[in-house]
Amino acid sequence: MKKQILLATSLMLSIGTTNLMAADLGKGSLAFDKQDYATALEELKPLAKEGDPDALNMLGQMYENGWGVDKDESKARRYYKRGASQGHMANVNSLRALKDKEYKVELKTVQPAAESGDAQAQNRLGEMAEFGYGMSRNADMAIEWYLKSADQGYVAAQHNIGRCYNFGTGVEQNFEEAERWYRKAANQGHTDAMFFLGTLYSNNHGSQKDQDTNILAYAWMHNAAELGNKTAQAIEKRLVMKLNPSELEEAKALAAEYRKTYIAE
Structure with a gap:
């Protein structure tokens, strides 16, 4: 029986090898x-x-x-x-x-819509300019379109402005401005803004000096994790290790408070 199994296996491997050789x-x-x-x-x-x-x-x-x-x-x-x-x-x-060919096709519809005042198109045109989708990268153009979109209350654009200030894209790097724009978006339930706000605090940036930044980081990272951000879930576990039991309780309470804010929005 064993010989028959070995023979069959050898035959299958031989057929596969023959096909590849052919x-x-x-x-x-x-x-x-x-x-x-x-x-x-x-x-x-x-x-x-x-x-x-x-x-x-x-x-x-x-x-x-x-x-x-x-x-x-x-x-x-x-x-x-x-x-x-x-x-x-x-x-x-x-x-x-x-992808660039596809982006150029997209650009033909996005640009006129953005110029006519559509907030979603303005944000998308900003992204295309920032990352070079269908055009040369242009950080100045990106922030200009993000601001126009954010002025109309478009949440994704508010997050994108926060990211620009966080990394100095098209503007001078400014963590407090990044925090301000991230919070605008995070308070409306934008998951990526919550995640980046958490990373901002975990690196001890921002204006919130009255609380331990690890507590603030956990509060936002926890909410991003709850909304399905896999990276946030991993970072949340590491943040728990930095907090003592009383700090962790404070962080969880703060996370619940933040959650009420964006659910209300």
């Missing part, structure tokens, strides 16, 4: 370069299934551009991501270029 990256690459996409598809698919990054990149290009296959940018993105996760620079660059 698929030839060199032949696939040559076919790809010659635009013989039927042959390229046949050679590259088994290799891509096994995670070969060159095969993943070429297949991604085929699906992105509709070369020998139906155009499918979602499938192209999945191929590029698998290759990029291995640190393969051709896939990283292909994924970046695909």
Whole structure:
């Protein structure tokens, strides 16, 4: 019986190896370069299934551009991501270029909407300028659009302004201003603002000097964790170790007080 199992296992491994040997990256690459996409598809698919990054990149290009296959940018993105996760620079660059193409399409609708006064579009245009989505990075332009959006009460923009002051993006770094804007967003239930406010206090920044910053950090980090932020959940556990029992009770009470504020909003 054992011999039969070993024989079957060996046969399966042999079949798998034979399939991979039959698929030839060199032949696939040559076919790809010659635009013989039927042959390229046949050679590259088994290799891509096994995670070969060159095969993943070429297949991604085929699906992105509709070369020998139906155009499918979602499938192209999945191929590029698998290759990029291995640190393969051709896939990283292909994924970046695909995203940039998508961002440029998005920009054509976002920019006019922002200019016409739409707060959500103004915030999105700020993000696109800050991170270089579909355009060159422009921190000054980013903060300008965030402020216009925040003036209309858009919560995500208030958080983004807080982050800009926190890291000195488009403005001079100012932790008290970061704290002020983060609190605006956090008091309205913005999870990321709660998380960043917690990190601000855990690094002993901000204007709240009347309380232990670890207590403040825990209070906001706890609320971010409760709302599902996984990183906040891990940091909350570390903050507990910094607090004695009475401080922890104070921190929990403060977290509950903050929670009432953003639930009321």
